[in-house]
Amino acid sequence: KQEVTQIPAALSVPEGENLVLNCSFTDSAIYNLQWFRQDPGKGLTSLLLIQSSQREQTSGRLNASLDKSSGRSTLYIAASQPGDSATYLCASDGIQGAQKLVFGQGTRLTINP
Amino acid sequence: SAVISQKPSRDICQRGTSLTIQCQVDSQVTMMFWYRQQPGQSLTLIATANQGSEATYESGFVIDKFPISRPNLTFSTLTVSNMSPEDSSIYLCSVGHREAFFGQGTRLTVV
Numbered sequence: 131k132q133e134v135t136q137i138p139a140a141l142s143v144p145e146g147e148n149l150v151l152n153c154s155f156t157d158s159a160i161y162n163l164q165w166f167r168q169d170p171g172k173g174l175t176s177l178l179l180i181q182s183s184q185r186e187q188t189s190g191r192l193n194a195s196l197d198k199s200s201g202r203s204t205l206y207i208a209a210s211q212p213g214d215s216a217t218y219l220c221a222s223d224g225i226q227g228a229q230k231l232v233f234g235q236g237t238r239l240t241i242n243p
Numbered sequence: 244s245a246v247i248s249q250k251p252s253r254d255i256c257q258r259g260t261s262l263t264i265q266c267q268v269d270s271q272v273t274m275m276f277w278y279r280q281q282p283g284q285s286l287t288l289i290a291t292a293n294q295g296s297e298a299t300y301e302s303g304f305v306i307d308k309f310p311i312s313r314p315n316l317t318f319s320t321l322t323v324s325n326m327s328p329e330d331s332s333i334y335l336c337s338v339g340h341r342e343a344f345f346g347q348g349t350r351l352t353v354v
Contacts, residue, residue: 162341173249173335173347174286181341219285221343229276229343230301233285 132157134222136234144242145212151205151237153220158198160222162229165194165205168217168236177218178205210241245270245338249346256326256353263322264349266336271316276337277309280348286335292319326353 133156143149153163161182166174178187178194180203186195193206203220217238221231246269256262266275277289289309290300298311312320323330335348 164343166345171333171348171350173333174345176244176342176344179342221286229274229337229339229341230288230291231276231278231286231337231343233287235285 132160132222132232134220134232134234136218136220136237138237139235140238140240142240142242143210145210147210148206148208149210149239151207151218151220151239153203153205153234155201155203155222155232157222158201160198163194163196163203163220163222164231165192165203166219166221168219170217174219207239212241212243215239215241244342245272245344247336247338247344247346249336249349251349252347253350254352256351258327258353260326261322261324262326262351263320264334264336266319266321266346268317268338272338273316273340274338275313275319276343277311277319277321278335278337278345280333280335282331289321289334323351326351328353 135154137152163180165177180187180196191208196203217236219236221233248267250265275292278286280286288301289304290298292298292311292313294313310322331353333348337345
């Protein structure tokens with residue numbers, strides 16, 4: 131059974147810093163690894179999707195990497211801004227096309243002005 | 244991408260009653276997924292809704308408690324039945340073959 135873990139559970143940094151969020155998974159037979167953002171009381175916004183054949187994806191100030199052999203993914207946020215404050219979730223699915231996502235507990239990120 | 248609309252966005256309900264949550268997608272999709280997010284917790288898959296067949300429930304979730312309808316390829320409902328305070332959660336629907344897209348969620352409080 132897939133288990134997804136995110137470290138740290140919470141992170142507070144000053145504005146402008148670069149930061150890394152970590153995600154680990156127990157079963158390397160994943161198909162997709164996806165990073166989401168969730169604002170308080172809201173739904174999820176997809177940030178980046180990494181397919182199993184890919185090593186990384188980039189969108190603006192965000193870069194996500196995937197290392198299946200070690201069971202790890204990282205989300206790198208460059209030049210952080212107060213608007214980046216949110217909970218960041220990673221999720222994996224292990225069956226092609228099934229999209230039954232297993233989520234980590236999330237990292238609650240606070241960017242201080 | 245897909246645009247997903249959920250209704251209601253939030254509700255406060257009395258214990259013992261039922262609430263039906265609607266999920267509308269702007270394109271036809273084969274599968275729709277319902278998730279629950281309990282307070283302070285991450286998301287857990289409740290069931291997969293396929294058009295034309297019964298929903299498939301994950302371990303720990305049963306049809307009598309969470310009946311699901313899927314009348315066409317753009318719409319689904321999830322009912323939370325005989326509610327108790329433990330059902331207070333955010334309920335979200337999701338679609339997507341590779342990349343998953345979520346609605347804004349329904350925040351349910353049971354009193």
